[in-house]
Amino acid sequence: MDALSDVLKSVHLEGAVYINAEFTAPWCVSAKFGLGSVRARLAGADQIVFFHYLTEGSCKVRLDGSVDTMHVSAGDLVLFLNEDGHVLGSDLQLVPVETARLIDAEAAAAGNLIQLRHGGGGVATRFVCGYIACSRSLCRPLLEALPRVLRIPLGEGSASALVRELLRAGVSESLSSRPGAESVLAKLSELMFAEAMRRYVEDLPPEGRGWLAGLRDPYVGQTLALLHGNPARAWTVDALARKVALSRSALAERFTALVGEPPMKYLKRWRLALAAQTLLAGSESIGSVAEDSGYESEAAFNRAFKSEFGFPPATWRKLSVRAGAEAC
Numbered sequence: 001m002d003a004l005s006d007v008l009k010s011v012h013l014e015g016a017v018y019i020n021a022e023f024t025a026p027w028c029v030s031a032k033f034g035l036g037s038v039r040a041r042l043a044g045a046d047q048i049v050f051f052h053y054l055t056e057g058s059c060k061v062r063l064d065g066s067v068d069t070m071h072v073s074a075g076d077l078v079l080f081l082n083e084d085g086h087v088l089g090s091d092l093q094l095v096p097v098e099t100a101r102l103i104d105a106e107a108a109a110a111g112n113l114i115q116l117r118h119g120g121g122g123v124a125t126r127f128v129c130g131y132i133a134c135s136r137s138l139c140r141p142l143l144e145a146l147p148r149v150l151r152i153p154l155g156e157g158s159a160s161a162l163v164r165e166l167l168r169a170g171v172s173e174s175l176s177s178r179p180g181a182e183s184v185l186a187k188l189s190e191l192m193f194a195e196a197m198r199r200y201v202e203d204l205p206p207e208g209r210g211w212l213a214g215l216r217d218p219y220v221g222q223t224l225a226l227l228h229g230n231p232a233r234a235w236t237v238d239a240l241a242r243k244v245a246l247s248r249s250a251l252a253e254r255f256t257a258l259v260g261e262p263p264m265k266y267l268k269r270w271r272l273a274l275a276a277q278t279l280l281a282g283s284e285s286i287g288s289v290a291e292d293s294g295y296e297s298e299a300a301f302n303r304a305f306k307s308e309f310g311f312p313p314a315t316w317r318k319l320s321v322r323a324g325a326e327a328c
Helices: 003-008 035-041 105-110 140-145 158-176 181-202 211-216 218-229 237-244 248-259 263-281 286-292 298-309 313-327
Strands: 019-024 028-031 047-056 058-063 070-073 076-080 086-089 114-119 124-134 149-153
Touching: 003 140, 003 181, 003 211, 003 218, 047 070, 047 158, 047 181, 070 076, 070 149, 076 181, 124 158, 124 181, 140 211, 140 263, 149 181, 158 181, 181 211, 211 218, 211 248, 218 237, 218 248, 218 263, 237 248, 237 263, 248 263, 263 286, 263 298, 263 313, 286 298, 286 313, 298 313
Parallel strands: 019 114
Antiparallel strands: 019 124, 028 086, 047 076, 047 124, 058 070, 058 086, 076 149
16 A cells, blocks of 8 residues: 555544535635634544635635735635635635624534525625544645645546535535435545645656655655555664665665654654554554554553653543543
8 A cells, every 4th residue: 555545544534524514706705724623523534634625716815813814716626624714705804704793503513504694696606615533643744845825726627527516515415414425525535635635746846855755756656655655673774775786875864854853763753653652543452552553562652652642642642532432
């Protein structure tokens, strides 16, 4: 399995909200979506990615606290990686209306499709919106490689048609409220996000840096695939270099330049992220998790885990399970 697929496996929805939004010129709205607004339906989630897909019209987008304005139009997918507040509108000089004031609270609580309508009655801009919940530690390589907000112009073609159909299916499922709809919505959004990330990687400039650029490098990409394919193996830079047919020093330098950290540090953090997921998912013993994570002793695992997450594994698991239960 390639590294991108491995990380995308961790993009997991606990629930889904789809919003059909229609704004007519002139209009301006402000939105801030965070864990607090969907906490009751996302027990255990610690990272939210929101998206807007424009089905008709165009508008401007600006993050709170930024002066940079992004122009988006029909066929564009806009993703917000850090729960940032943002302003959208035909005219961003207008006083924005908070989208929270336009949402039917009962429909949102029931998990039904939310309909938003606002504006002056002129040219219409329409969106489908939703969210994806994931593990911050497992998605760290991907999240750190992406900007706070990104626009992915889907345009035409088979991949674009796939995303459009996925979103249409999501809206249809939200409207139907049939048994199993929540699970279907989860899978639809996961597929949409995966396709968007593939498109984003394909469009990166050749001189790009970061984890996503590393995936495309013939040597670093192979190295990431090896680390993700068998993270518990006692890898060394020498062993990796032999596998990818590059010298040890050249691989270390190339990997660090693109990914932003040395191969062994990357592997350590990925092992710990996987361990955290295992601890949260079940009752497996700390010693067993340590062994599966490639640590020779439980004590060494405890030290590494505390350094990464701030608590030893047993304490971290108790706190995380308690937080999830309180959110339900």
